[in-house]
Amino acid sequence: KNSSLCLELFVYGVFSFNVFLLPGSIYFISSHGNKEYAYLLCVGMHGESGADAKCPPQNNTAINFFCNYEESRGNFLVDVDGNRMLDVYTQIASIPIGYNHPALLKVVSDPNNASAFVNRPALGILPPESFVDKLTEGLLTVAPKGLNRVQNMACGSCSNENAYKAMFIWYRNKERGTSIPSDADLSSCMINQLSILSFSGAFHGRTMGCLATTHSKPIHKLDVPSFDWPIAPFPRLQYPLDEHVRENAQEEARCLEETEDLIVKWRHKGMPVAGVVIEPIQAEGGDNHASAAFFISLRKIASKHGCAFHVDEVQTGGGATGRFWAHEHWGAEDPADIVSFSKKLLTGGFFYRDEMETDKPYRIFNTWMGDPSKNLLLAEVLNVIRQENLLAEVTRTGKALLGGLYELQAKYPNLLSRARGQGTFCAIDVCKASVRDKLILQARDNGVILGGCGDLSIRFRPALIFKEHHVHMFLNVFSDLLAAHK
Template sequence: MFRVKKTKIPTVILKDFQKFASGYTKVHKEPDGPCVKTEIPGPKSKALFKELSDIQRALVNRPALGVFPGIDWPQKLRDVLLSVAPKGCNQVMTMMCGACSVESAFKAAFIWYCTNKRGGKTTFSDEELKSVMDNKAPGAPKLAIMSFKAPLLQGAFHGRTFGALATTRSKPIHKLDFPSFDWPCAIFPHYKYPLEEHKRENEEQDKKSLAHVCELFEKWEKKGIPVAGVIVEPIQSEGGDNHASPEFFQQLQAICASKCAALILDEVQTGCGPTGKMWCHEHFNLPSPPDLVTFSKKMLTGGYYARPEFKPPQAYRIFNTWMGDPSKLILLEQVLKVIKTEKLLDLVQCTGKVLKCGLHELECEFPDKINSVRGRGTFLAFDATSPEMRDKIMGNLKKNGVLGGVCGTTSVRLRPALTFAPKHAEIFLDILKKSLQQIK
């Protein structure tokens, strides 16, 4: 057995500490006990709570954003997150990451859908309250969220938590061994490039996909599992940087409205500027705001924006203890300030033109190696002619000093920082050309 030797504090240190403690208590006098001057919560807390409730639902009784936000939290939400909110979405809920943002958006969609089915009633029947504790209807209704897959193996990615994973279709390994929901998955348009040379074929792809969406709405209604919402990425990122036209998204929104289902745009990857606009869906000229927009990654914190009607009528419905991290808003505030003052969205558009034009030149020069250049802003991608060719390209890029990313089965994706300038694009294009030339 070991014995811990008792250390004697040197007299000089002990005297210094006693001197400090004596001085501290004189300056910082401890109260004799609690002193309650108003009812609890007091008038200031009530005013702040009302201010916060106009933006999001929260309760105030313990030190975490979900229940006890700081005094400046409502103003921070207005000054930072709501300052860049998608038009028409004046509600914001903060979360820790992309997956929990998607999960919470699903919950908001389900609450909205069920409230509408009750005729706007915000109270629950005894049967609902009892059955939900056994995970049974009517308290736990059978409802679905529709997502998208690509015509080939891979498709949407919305996260790895259980609800989000049910809508993720990018890689089998993400989903293997996990129970899931019986939720529908529509085919995402599969475009041919260059777009201007395949307009008719791509319009047919839009029609085929939208018809499949309508078919699945009807099919799941007949199964007794109505679709309460549709989630879609503005650019199907991990699944291969798959794009769809503004007309596709406009018509998808119209279908959702006609079916009384929520449209959820997952902007976790596309949000915060890489496409040349703050939100990628701004490129689509939607006739009305999307119902919910999820965000994370470049936004530093997670969460979702929503239209006013998607604010839950009861507290604790969309909730966790932390509800994000307030320190991230301090950082994000400065990021957004730099984006604005340095006109980085304009830079992204300028650099994107240089980068995309250069990629088009390379696909013409090396048609046996790359094709299908596509994207918005600097959120770009191209395809290799085979998975093996992509591996060779990526290997050569690495040897020549560039770390790149892949998605889908044959795609190479570009995700430069917002500060990536035309001169940087030229450097990359030179290295990519060299890397392609080295493949024999």
């Protein structure tokens, strides 16, 4: 009642808020179904500073809503108002077996595991006695074909960042051997003379090296300088695939030709391509797919020119495509030199082949080098995946999800197009970004959490325990929203 101004805003085209500007305060009011919530975002707007100001301790403008994780279960996320929502986005594809899974709660409550959760060691210099055994029992049981070694990290960005360093080190060691670097090596290392080739639409992280290979959204790169590294075109396939076989083959051939030309061009510039990095499905960039033949040919081009081949499985890894690693769908005998991971694996890092091992300590290094407690949780996640045959379940559920998207696409051709996916790792395009964003907001208000990607896409990233009846719950809500769209 005391507000001096009330505005209704559409923030980034996604979340609808009423904003009340009170004396010294800003409140955001939003709705969940029939409920409303209000959050004080900032106080002290009238010149207060220092100890008198009570502004948030960090930028909070990306926050969607606050959650009650204690009450969340399985495929359902609960917000602070008690609204129970079917989560088809799962914290940006990072929840493997749902919220508060009993098997994981048991790991956390086991007194024998208390030390791992309380004491976080600097693993690179002082690992716990059981560390090697835990790696062998956990991460190494899912090592990709031909990759016998693993380096722990934390998030996806630091996993990729250090994988890039490993490729650079491998490339130079291949040239000169692992002997003591010459004076010329030591002086030339102070300027960047190698490069990583990435692809348009890619997302590999937000740290400096990763950001140089990220090309999905301008806001990620705004104001931040970057390296002069080559960017190759990623195929833009036409759908339905079976109706555009010739056109898509030509598109992939064009992209492969341009990729090889860039590798040669950068060598002539004196900045040889040490590695090629690519996602099996470009997730953040719009769920962009390519054929197995494309990836196998790209791998051959990289090998032909002496470049390491890095497959970024940060979002695709962990089973969502129906295989533990999305690159397994290629059927390649020698798929990669490095495979990075994070998200559904609860920890980060990269697998690599023997010859990619760094020759000296501290070259791939940080304080923590991962987290042993996450390895404990991951080992139990892998047990659940095997015991419950979840990869087969994902394949079945994915067929139901993609089939439902095909039906809706046929029913609403003016709204939806390009339904696509592997397993439950699916997406569909909407006619306009504003319509896409409105549908995501309306779905949330009707109890379903979705996420966007690329310019026009809605992406689906459920947990591995997502069943066919959950698919039908989602489809019922989504169908009603489409029918009501004007």
